[in-house]
Amino acid sequence: MSQDRISQDRLPLLRRITRKGHAVVAFTLDGAPCEGRAGDTLLSAILNSSDSLRRTEFTGEPRAGFCQMGACQDCWVMTEAGERLRACTTPLQPGMCIVTMMGKAA
Amino acid sequence: MSARPQPLVVGAGPAGIRAAEALVAGGLRPLVVDEAPACGGQIYRQRLVDDGRSTKDLYGSEAGKAERLHAAFGALEGKIDYRPQALLWNLRDGVADIVVAGATRRVAYDGLVLATGATDRVLPVPGWTLPGVFTLGGSQVALKAQGCAIGSCVVFAGSGPLLYLVAWQYMKAGVEVAAVLDAAPAIAKLNLLRALPLDPGIVLRGTRFVAELRLRGVAIRTGIEDLRFEGEGRVSGVAWREGSRELRLDCDGVGYGLALRSETQLADLAGCDFRFDQRDRAWLPVRDTAGRASVPGVYLAGDGAGIAGADAAECAGERAALALLEDRGLAFDKVRAAKLEAALARIGRLRDALEAAFPFPAHWAAGIDNATTLCRCEEITAGTVREAASRFDIGEINRLKAVSRIGMGRCQGRMCAAASAEVLADATGKPIEVVGRLRAQAPVKPIPLALQLTAEPAELPEAAE
Numbered sequence: 001m002s003q004d005r006i007s008q009d010r011l012p013l014l015r016r017i018t019r020k021g022h023a024v025v026a027f028t029l030d031g032a033p034c035e036g037r038a039g040d041t042l043l044s045a046i047l048n049s050s051d052s053l054r055r056t057e058f059t060g061e062p063r064a065g066f067c068q069m070g071a072c073q074d075c076w077v078m079t080e081a082g083e084r085l086r087a088c089t090t091p092l093q094p095g096m097c098i099v100t101m102m103g104k105a106a
Numbered sequence: 107m108s109a110r111p112q113p114l115v116v117g118a119g120p121a122g123i124r125a126a127e128a129l130v131a132g133g134l135r136p137l138v139v140d141e142a143p144a145c146g147g148q149i150y151r152q153r154l155v156d157d158g159r160s161t162k163d164l165y166g167s168e169a170g171k172a173e174r175l176h177a178a179f180g181a182l183e184g185k186i187d188y189r190p191q192a193l194l195w196n197l198r199d200g201v202a203d204i205v206v207a208g209a210t211r212r213v214a215y216d217g218l219v220l221a222t223g224a225t226d227r228v229l230p231v232p233g234w235t236l237p238g239v240f241t242l243g244g245s246q247v248a249l250k251a252q253g254c255a256i257g258s259c260v261v262f263a264g265s266g267p268l269l270y271l272v273a274w275q276y277m278k279a280g281v282e283v284a285a286v287l288d289a290a291p292a293i294a295k296l297n298l299l300r301a302l303p304l305d306p307g308i309v310l311r312g313t314r315f316v317a318e319l320r321l322r323g324v325a326i327r328t329g330i331e332d333l334r335f336e337g338e339g340r341v342s343g344v345a346w347r348e349g350s351r352e353l354r355l356d357c358d359g360v361g362y363g364l365a366l367r368s369e370t371q372l373a374d375l376a377g378c379d380f381r382f383d384q385r386d387r388a389w390l391p392v393r394d395t396a397g398r399a400s401v402p403g404v405y406l407a408g409d410g411a412g413i414a415g416a417d418a419a420e421c422a423g424e425r426a427a428l429a430l431l432e433d434r435g436l437a438f439d440k441v442r443a444a445k446l447e448a449a450l451a452r453i454g455r456l457r458d459a460l461e462a463a464f465p466f467p468a469h470w471a472a473g474i475d476n477a478t479t480l481c482r483c484e485e486i487t488a489g490t491v492r493e494a495a496s497r498f499d500i501g502e503i504n505r506l507k508a509v510s511r512i513g514m515g516r517c518q519g520r521m522c523a524a525a526s527a528e529v530l531a532d533a534t535g536k537p538i539e540v541v542g543r544l545r546a547q548a549p550v551k552p553i554p555l556a557l558q559l560t561a562e563p564a565e566l567p568e569a570a571e
Contacts, residue, residue: 010340011358013237013238013256013257013340013359014248014252014254014255014256014257015254015255015257015258015281016253016254017249017253017254017255017279017280017281018157018158018159018253019155019157019158019253022155022157038155039153039154039155039157039252039253040154040252041154041252044248044252044254047254048254051237051238051339051340052237052339052340056485057485058484058485059485061235061485062236062237062339062340063235063237063482064237064238064340065240065244066235066239066240066241066244066482066521067225067226067240067241067243067244067521068240068241068243068244068245068247068248069148069225069243069244069247070141070551071225071369071517071520071521072225072241072482072517072520072521073483073515073516073517073520073551073552074482074483074517074521076516076552084552084554086552088247089141089142091143091154
């Protein structure tokens, strides 16, 4: 089954309450330009732009992290260069190119 | 200064900070290793950047404690070696392997204080892996450290004091809280009367949270059963049962947790003996009242050694450090040590009452549907685990792991070990303690494979930067 990126017409998962006016930190998500804010973790930045951050290896179901404190290991994403990052404990850096595989067939 | 290697403190939360402080006061220079970029642990976690909120906004009634701890740790600068954003991934016989800034280094230590903290305990329910479902702790991290809400209309479900605290914090932050769903029956809360004389502050604060949530129209339901999270691709609702009544609510975010579970992997690698603790319903490293583990030179403090909360963690961290000083033949304050132990005993009685007020719904394990994912990492269902246990006649959790891969994934059982033990105990009709505990393996968290191949091991840490 192929599925378009599910977040196109859906609201992001997280809702920003503070730091709305903080400096924009530009990054890309599956090639699309996105904006985080200074002080974001990679997880916050992705989930303020999208409603999931990866598909699981076996069933392809969407995931968006769980514990947000580096324990559950459910928010590993990959950079375009192939580096693996745990999104909840990685500070967002300008120019990060994140590949979520969300567009891939399940 | 002795020629012996320096003591090693793992964790810079309330226990680790107080341990480091007491070691410095005793004349030692500890190495403090912590995964976070700044001290405070989970409860007093600091933001990556200032966001205009005050410490009172962030930590509420505990703001004073947070400020004192952060300041105490700041005052140790130059007197300790501090490695933030560092993962201690392996331990044995006075040697630790630590990943810092992409390189792994080997460090010799003499005296080890483990202050590793805790994460949420969960039991799988249908839909618990949906995007938008986070742990209670995770929901709190999003709000406190990142200033982000997990949704616009949020439900908090599970049990434990954190359930009401997080719901109240979200309400205060202006987020619509649709409901608080408490697994514990209302009558269990009568146990709070026992807690009242032990710590009136904590009980009255909890009572105020509930009153304010009700005043704002938040539905608070107790004794809920058959909890499940619904949605296609992300959470869109929560359903549950109260007696024979089926209920359902729309929501776009869920915080879920059943109190906390200790991070005991490093104690296991250090060779510590474990015992089954009936109150925490968990295997915990054995320790004496001072925090000494079964292995000489290893000390345990804070929630990583058994759930007792942040105040206890401060006491236990300091007490463990005093024990380390004593065992090293250094001067320590005996009166202070006795005072700390008395405080810990009092908090222990408080925990007895709180645990009875928020009992773990162990009976949920029997009701976990066969189709429900038990292991998030390896995507193993409860049905697969039950079938494996039955087909191979397995009654022990590590054997179950070998045939089913349960607990073998990236999280090393942090999210599924409690549940798989409960499911196995239920399936075999054995008491929970009989099915045993998952043994920890190094690396205790994922590390890049290339690290071990490229890094030059260093014998000792560099001087403090």
